[in-house]
Amino acid sequence: MPLTNPTATVRELIREHYATLTQSERKFANSLLENYPAAGLASITIVAENAGVSTPTVARMVQKLGFKGYPHFHKSLLKELQAKVSGPTQRRDNWVSDAPESHLLNRFSQAVTQNLSQTFSNVDTESFDRATRQLANTDGRLYVVGGRITRALADYAFTHFQAIRQRVTHMTSSSATWPHYVLDMVEGDTLVIFDVRRYETNLQNLAKLAAERGVVIVLITDQWASPVASEADYIFNCWVEIPSAWDSNISTMMLLEALIAATQEEKWPETRDRYERLDQLFDHTRLFRKFS
Template identity: 50%
Template sequence: MTLNQTSMTVSDVINAHFDTLTRAEKQLATSLLDNYPVSGLGSITTVAENARVSTPTVARMVQKLGYRGFPDFQSHLHQELEATLSNPISKHDRWAANAPGTHILNRFADAIMGNLRQTLSQLDLADFDGATALIANRKRSVYIVGGRITKALADYLFTHLQVVRPNVTQLSPIPSAWPQYVLNMKAGDVVVIFDIRRYEHEMETFARIARERGVEIVLFTDQWASPIAKLAAHVFRIHIEAPSAWDSSVVTLFVVEALIEAVQSANWSETKERMRTLEELVAASRLFRKPG
């Protein structure tokens, strides 16, 4: 396979080749991406009919993408789908069956460094800068929400951004409360969403409602991409695999910290004044012990 496709999703491969496709192949590619990955899981005839192209067009395009044929193309889709639906027990069993005979610290270090390299190689700098500009714009209110596991990352981002700029809100972890936050959102406001595999239905519904109100979405997700990616202005697709029953948040936190610094630096003079005032308030509250 070409273009280092072993570390790319099928949608990545389609997008990478899109400009080289014929008109009919682009029509097919668009059809596949519109309801990805389900749209590619039917028979070759069904896939062709849904895209309103011929069966030979499907066969030609998947080979042009670097797959050996339609069965190979579908095999990759099934592997992706299986990976996104993996629960902690099945993840642990898969890693345990293939674990090398080295210490867990070494296996984790290798996995995390690999995640970092793959994430950085695929991270769009324009996306990063665009997300920074949205979040740094003080005319926009910023809302932050995470899922069952990623709420810890949302809390970390919120804790820093509320120091960096005003009008930052962390949503309650209870989905039934989210409509009350949407009530206060204006067109142009920003919602930062964390949604990794075993994607949460309530999160997708919330994102859709917010987007319909003109809210801009910045999404932190995994390499397979949450369905919310279709609604987001900027998407950070981060590699999260680790030799564990759990996904790794290390690289996600790395990108979050880089984003915090970028937002902080974008309006440093105002941020510095907020920090100075906050330090005065902290000193007055005697929150921390003084040295000596």
């Protein structure tokens, strides 16, 4: 059985086919997901033993996912791992070696369009709605943080969420200051984390500290998923590869804007009142030019 979606990760294939798996196959799948992808990088005998299942069980499951056999499955996991840790130079080499003879603008447009399609087709709507309600819940404080590249997304998110609701904190990108924020975190608070490859160790540490305090974590990451996923309550995977040494934030931004719009609607008409009062303050400070 060929792969139904050659671009899908093994994690996504497991989720897609999970309902068709037997109890023992699900046991292996769960073991793999708990320590992904490391739990699947050994020989078939070792991974079966570690999961407490038989080798035929592993062989049957990988075939149900669409792989020709365990070597094909193993190779796919290794490719995902390599993609996770690749730097800008290697990323550019990867796409240049396979680049078609068309203008960069055309290839860029095609890649971005495909990223957007894959990102939104893989969003679980029920999880999206629950995350939206959590983001709109002002009983707890909302914290937003990003990393070296994604701090721009965190800043954008903060600007909008601060207008939509009360009690929003933009954590600085300096991890040395994070213990001060964690000190005030309590159960029921929400932490939005942006983390894409190459994943930042400090963000994973922050997620662990927040999770220990009962903070609900919303992770916005790439298709391979940041290690923060092991601590997150809501995970949104965004496809990011483009013909460049750098990954794209376009699908990530689109997903963020969808969350912002949904949170705004969840809080309406309270948000409308905030918008109107905010405009009055803008008028008072003459921040924006008015045309008569």
